[in-house]
Amino acid sequence: MTAVDVALLEDLRQMARIRAFETRVARQFREGNIPGFVHVSIGQEAVARGVCSVLEEDDYITTTHRGHGHCIAKGADPVAMMAELFGRATGTCHGKGGSMHIADPHFGILGANGIVGAGLPIAVGAGLAARRAGRGAVAVAFAGEGSVSGGSFHEALTLAVLWQAPVVFAIENKPVLRVHPQR
Numbered sequence: 001m002t003a004v005d006v007a008l009l010e011d012l013r014q015m016a017r018i019r020a021f022e023t024r025v026a027r028q029f030r031e032g033n034i035p036g037f038v039h040v041s042i043g044q045e046a047v048a049r050g051v052c053s054v055l056e057e058d059d060y061i062t063t064t065h066r067g068h069g070h071c072i073a074k075g076a077d078p079v080a081m082m083a084e085l086f087g088r089a090t091g092t093c094h095g096k097g098g099s100m101h102i103a104d105p106h107f108g109i110l111g112a113n114g115i116v117g118a119g120l121p122i123a124v125g126a127g128l129a130a131r132r133a134g135r136g137a138v139a140v141a142f143a144g145e146g147s148v149s150g151g152s153f154h155e156a157l158t159l160a161v162l163w164q165a166p167v168v169f170a171i172e173n174k175p176v177l178r179v180h181p182q183r
Helices: 003-031 045-052 068-074 080-087 120-132 145-149 151-162
Strands: 059-064 139-144 167-172
Touching: 003 045, 003 068, 003 080, 045 068, 045 139, 045 167, 059 120, 068 080, 120 139, 120 151, 120 167, 139 145, 145 151, 145 167, 151 167
Parallel strands: 059 139, 139 167
Antiparallel strands: none
């Protein structure tokens, strides 16, 4: 196997890991085992893997209400994430964030947000802080295509340019075929 083959195989493994996690989350939610609400990222695995595969440990991400895949791709522990969704103290936020606010600061995952586009300015702040600290880190703001018509999108892009903040804006289209975790 060539180095390219090994890298592609790892990409496929990570995407399969994300899909397996999301499939299980959807099933557990349908069965009424997960409190609150969840939005899965089935169909968006490649974006999460593609973007996060080039990030370093010190880099940051902000994510959306469909952020499980981004978190796994950045390095969060799926077992701790599942514990978070079930509201357990062993979760990434000690069971207090749930699906809509999942985060793991140990991996630079600043959190998911149920407000459209809310992670964009947070990522700009993280990028600015990294630049001022001289660490060479970057921030990635994952957002859905619906966020581009909002003020936070335009503000975040403008401030990132003005402040020369190292931020990547990863805007994802919703998949055509979506699996909704319905009860």
